[in-house]
Amino acid sequence: MKIYKKEGNVLQILSFPEDNIEKGDYILIEDSKARKALIAQVIDIQFANIPGMLEELLRSCPDGGNIHGEDFDPLEIAPYITYIQDSRLLICKIRASIKNEYLSPSKSWLPSRSHSIVKKLPVSRLLEMIKAKGKLPIVLGETKESSPLIIDASSLDGRLNIITGKKETGKSHLSKLLVLSLVHYGATVVIFDLNGEYAGLGYSSDGARNEYYHRIHVLTPGKNFKLMLGQLDLRVMLNILVHALRLPGTSAREFRHIWKSLKERKELSLRALGETIRNWHCNIHIRDALFSRYYALVNSGLFTDNPSEASDIEQYLFKTREKGGAVVINLRDTSSIDRQIMVEYTLGKLVELLSNWRLKAVFLFAEEAHLYLRETYWDDIVTRMRHFGIFTTFITNQPDSIRSGIYRQADNIFLFNFTNENDLEAVSRAARVDAETVKSIARDLPPHHCLVLGKAVKDFPMVVKVKRLNVKTMGGTRLFFKEKN
């Protein structure tokens, strides 16, 4: 391999087929005289612009390819010709430089074109150099060279992460892997499980209980998870009414009075709330508005007056404090409003517990968050809630459903295959990597292969084949022709 050109942050390297370089691979350019080296990543591979190539190709198919023949090539020069024809140009992004064996993000230095040695840098060696493994290793899977790609769990700590890719590329699989790894290291994880996919985390694929069984708590609203009104803080209830049930401001003010009145009388129950609204002296329109929300709460099935039916998310979260664990909020088969009620409640409760330091920190995994997260929460989650200790991982197949501001602040992005230009455009707004890398590599990722960007890989984008997980598959797509096939 030889350096051909450098333009800005892009190096063009001349390569030949036997170099066996693919997109995503790393190249080390060592300039022994300068005692420095550059690390660059291949983001695209093109054919080298060899003079006479067009003539060569045209000659091989004159008049529609209707010519065949033989070559007497006694000196066997033909392999040299095909070798030249197959030469490639590696388009590489400079990622770092090495001086005195220390990595530096500086890219201002230019190696010699004539005497630099250009060679492939194995990912395993790069991982050693960047010390990505850390003290809490998480094996994400294998690189192309079959070496394990290990990240440090602490690289997810206090971070905003995004897992995105088109359908059936392995997003949830990676998400489950991260959840179990965090649980393994004693972390508290809360999952908004839109499709009931995480309910099987406590079981291995053959249906037997796995080592995490006692640490995975699946809460299905209206089934094994109901609340008494007394468990709720007024602020949380108002958030539910205003944001999930769209209660106007004046009605909310009346509700506040009703709630306080009931609380003072220690009669905070669903039945008493209905009675009080009925008898409350207020404008008839306000009463109607309050009633409609009241019935929405009743019909959600989430609330109960029966103490034996009631449960508290607190008790599950506290269970995870010792050895770690995950609370899975199963939002499958719940209506949009019920989902929002549950999310408002959970987030309100988390903020309350974290601000009182009753919980240390929570890793929140939110699948397709745009379906239940209100507008104002996006900024809240990435800024304010992070300070409380909620470290969010968004999982989505619709990258444009996440605001560009979120991408810019994302610390880690786990990117699966996208072919659609608009999707790639949305993801390419991530600040931790250049748009060309995202667009070029993500487009060609096979299923279950993920481009890891950000702090987890010390800003050296890496492609990994996500490892198989021995976990019971849940939430599969229901198929009409399943049995016939």
Add this chain to the structure above:
Amino acid sequence: MVIEQLTITTTPKYNFPQENINLELPRTFLELSIQSIKTSEKTFNLNNLLNFQQLTITTLENLNCLSAKVIKLKPKPDNSIVSAIDVSSIKLGETSTGFLLAIRGAIVWKQNVNYRYLRIGPFLFHVTEENKQRIYNVLRKAYFNFAHQESKAALNITSTPNIMQMQSRLTGLLEKWLQMTLTTAAKNTLILWDGSLTVGTPETPTRVVESILQTARKRENMIMAFSKATRLRLMSHRITDLLVKSRPPCLLELKGYSNVNKPIRLLGEIYVARLAKGNCTFRLDIDKEIPSEQRIEAVEKLLGNDIVSHGYPETLRLAHILCTFTANEVIAMQRFIAKKAGLNIVSQPNIRRILFGPYGKGEVDNF
């Protein structure tokens, strides 16, 4: 109607007219090629050498024409085999003692509707003052059974080839060998050459061309030589301009011209051919010894059995395309030499550029 056809035998390797053909690799050519590039040189220079790819040499003469006759042509499709030969050479670089040369030949023939080809080479030579004579004579002896010195008188050549002429000489040798091989192998075939039937130059030895034409006649082959350029003039007009107003396909037969000075001889009857619409006319030489009607019929058979685009036969066009070196082949051959002979490729400073800067364009440096 039964059309007489060539017996074409399919060999395990080549579907090519086989009778009497010696398709063994031109071993001597190869041996000399390998020997010559095993050089003691350390480097070779690239500078302006790629610009002059030399095509088959066409000898041009000034003649005094007396009369000309336009002959209308009718295509005669009869499944005759049409074949063509072309050879190309290119300088790959200079060494301190000489230069590196690549030569390649191509034979193309049309069978039914398919074109097939046989490409021979490239052969690489390191030509120096020391080895030029040996290379030339060994090759001549190997191919034409007489060495240069022995045939000097017959060819009226008074000196050994100048090193600068070696490119055209070696190219001519391979071309003549291919022409002879094809003529000996084929029967009842239209054989197209690039150039003319003018002999007596070092590249076109009279005895060799006469021998080829004689063999062709015996085997009922018809040799037709197409020149893309000519300096022949009739009443001050270039002969290829005389047919512009005639409706194609047609020939202009030139009669009564005086022969040229010895040792140059014209073994062909000279025509101007306008075989298709467009402004392209070509000088066409056909063996003089063949009766006039057969010559005309041969051109009509060519029209009936080959594609003639822009007035030029497709087989000959393909032969030219296939033997011509492309830039990436040149790079590959330079790489081959660098690897096999351990030569380093260096760029020679361009003296014109150094002296004249941006005004140093124009003619190429020669050695």
